[in-house]
Amino acid sequence: xxxxxxxxxxxxxxxxxxSGSKNASLPILAATLLTREQCVIRRVPDVSDxxxxxxxxxxxxxxxxxxxxTVVIRCEKLRSHEAPYDLVRKMRASVCVMGPLxxxxxxxxxxxxxxxxxxxRPIDLHLRGLEGLGAEATVEGGNVHLEARYGLTGKVIDxxxxxxxxxxxxxxxMMAAVLAKGTTVITGAACEPEVVDLADFLIAMGAKIxxxxxxxxxxxGVSELGGVEHTVIPDRIEAxxxxxxxxxxxxxxxxxxxxxxEHLTSIxxxxxxxxxxxxxxxxxxxxxxxxxxxxxxxxxxxxxxxPTDMQAQMCSLFAVTPGTSVVRxxxxxxxxxxxxxxxxxxxxxxxxxxxxxxxxxxxxxAAPVMASDLRASxxxxxxxxxxxxxxxxxRVYHIDRGYExxxxxxxxxxxxxxxxxx
Ligand code: EPU
Numbered sequence: 001x002x003x004x005x006x007x008x009x010x011x012x013x014x015x016x017x018x019s020g021s022k023n024a025s026l027p028i029l030a031a032t033l034l035t036r037e038q039c040v041i042r043r044v045p046d047v048s049d050x051x052x053x054x055x056x057x058x059x060x061x062x063x064x065x066x067x068x069x070t071v072v073i074r075c076e077k078l079r080s081h082e083a084p085y086d087l088v089r090k091m092r093a094s095v096c097v098m099g100p101l102x103x104x105x106x107x108x109x110x111x112x113x114x115x116x117x118x119x120x121r122p123i124d125l126h127l128r129g130l131e132g133l134g135a136e137a138t139v140e141g142g143n144v145h146l147e148a149r150y151g152l153t154g155k156v157i158d159x160x161x162x163x164x165x166x167x168x169x170x171x172x173x174m175m176a177a178v179l180a181k182g183t184t185v186i187t188g189a190a191c192e193p194e195v196v197d198l199a200d201f202l203i204a205m206g207a208k209i210x211x212x213x214x215x216x217x218x219x220x221g222v223s224e225l226g227g228v229e230h231t232v233i234p235d236r237i238e239a240x241x242x243x244x245x246x247x248x249x250x251x252x253x254x255x256x257x258x259x260x261x262e263h264l265t266s267i268x269x270x271x272x273x274x275x276x277x278x279x280x281x282x283x284x285x286x287x288x289x290x291x292x293x294x295x296x297x298x299x300x301x302x303x304x305x306x307p308t309d310m311q312a313q314m315c316s317l318f319a320v321t322p323g324t325s326v327v328r329x330x331x332x333x334x335x336x337x338x339x340x341x342x343x344x345x346x347x348x349x350x351x352x353x354x355x356x357x358x359x360x361x362x363x364x365x366a367a368p369v370m371a372s373d374l375r376a377s378x379x380x381x382x383x384x385x386x387x388x389x390x391x392x393x394x395r396v397y398h399i400d401r402g403y404e405x406x407x408x409x410x411x412x413x414x415x416x417x418x419x420x421x422x
Contacts, residue, residue, distance in 0.1 A: 003422045004417055004418065008384055008385060008390065011251035013250065019234070020233070021238075024233050024235075027168065030053065030171075030175070032062065032073040032075060033062065033078070033100035036074075038073070040227075060075070060078055061080060081109055088110060088112075098176075102148055106149070109143055112143065130176055133173065134150060135147060152177070154183040154184035157185070157187070159187070164301070164330075165190035174199065178202050178209070178219055180219075185216065185218050187216055189212075190302060191213055191302065193236065197232065237307065239259045239264055243287045247274065248386050250287065266306045267306070277290075297325065316338075319347040319383060320363060334354070338376035341369040341370060341376070342380070344369055371394065371395040381393065
């Protein structure tokens with residue numbers, strides 16, 4: 001296990017290249033199971049979650065080669081239809097092999113992922129959707145077994161739940177439906193850019209999909225899909241995290257390259273409300289620190305609303321922004337593990353019922369803190385950038401799950417961070 005020592009007080013300048021999206025890569029990698037032909041996927045971030053997904057695919061029979069961001073996968077023959085617990089427990093997104101396995105094999109067996117530190121993570125909507133297409137689901141020994149004895153058949157499938165649409169649930173049903181008989185209509189579909197990227201990948205493979213990016217996706221089943229080359233979209237959450245780094249610690253400004261600013265609209269809007277200057281070009285975003293920073297009230301929402309995956313990072317910004325800010329997470333109301341760690345650094349945060357009330361203080365001070373999940377860890381790194389003293393952040397494997405070389409990227413911008421064995 002490694003830890004970071006972040007020496008607070010450095011000012012950031014220069015530019016950073018944003019990696020390909022982790023959350024787009026994971027279902028796209030799973031979708032390669034849908035064809036016997038070779039797929040070439042570019043800009044797959046080198047993070048542990050994509051490594052776990054590749055291990056799962058290899059376990060299922062895929063041949064995988066990986067070199068500097070490009071992954072070549074060929075799954076000529078499925079060796080198994082089971083994703084075992086020791087891999088699934090490491091990464092919840094492994095549930096998105098259910099759809100492709102069912103589509104290709106009429107069977108899937110995936111260990112139930114269980115809850116995680118950001119809250120209860122049910123998969124009832126995934127199962128409801130796959131059952132709607134004709135699969136039968138049974139749970140036994142901690143595994144969910146799905147079988148479509150008579151194959152899958154297109155239907156109208158409603159994917160909306162009490163917290164809104166489900167991203168990976170929409171992905172799973174879309175991946176199952178591409179090879180089903182007839183037409184599937186997904187209503188209440190998630191509209192996230194990662195769903196659109198998966199749809200683009202599937203369309204390039206030969207799938208017939210319209211409406212991705214809207215709540216109504218229509219899929220006409222085809223009998224076969226082929227190999228494809230695809231470049232993954234930029235990671236909007238990594239980009240948002242660096243935007244907050246700029247808002248907190250830029251000497252003047254920092255520039256993010258290789259981004260899609262359209263995907264960053266809600267984050268840009270909130271940072272501007274906080275007084276930051278955010279300049280946008282076709283593929284770059286430049287963020288300057290606010291001359292007169294002010295707090296804000298934000299509520300997480302499905303895309304295009306403010307992303308839950310940026311909530312913790314905003315808490316870091318608000319912790320040192322004058323005035324009172326309110327952060328409400330409607331998607332994962334328990335996702336506030338970062339708050340207690342930030343309090344150890346002197347933040348004034350109260351969390352109740354999915355809402356954090358933050359009174360900005362002038363400066364945080366270094367303390368030993370523990371990373372608890374991916375975005376909470378990123379928030380601690382952000383807080384440590386401007387804290388007084390040297391912050392020790394343990395369990396940084398959480399951050400390595402989803403940020404490609406975050407320490408090196410911040411060091412290139414001028415931060416002082418050491419990665420040490422714990
Ligand atoms: N939900 C259900 N039933 C289900 C599925 C989801 O009630 O069957 C609920 C969840 O509990 C939550 C809401 O629906 O309240 C939305 O969850 P969703 O299913 O959309 O989450 P996910 O698809 O499992 C993806 C991202 C998460 C991100 C969420 C929300 C990936 C690999 N993960 O998860 O990313 O927070 O969408 O945008 O795409 C992260 O990157 O740090 C991360 C957690």
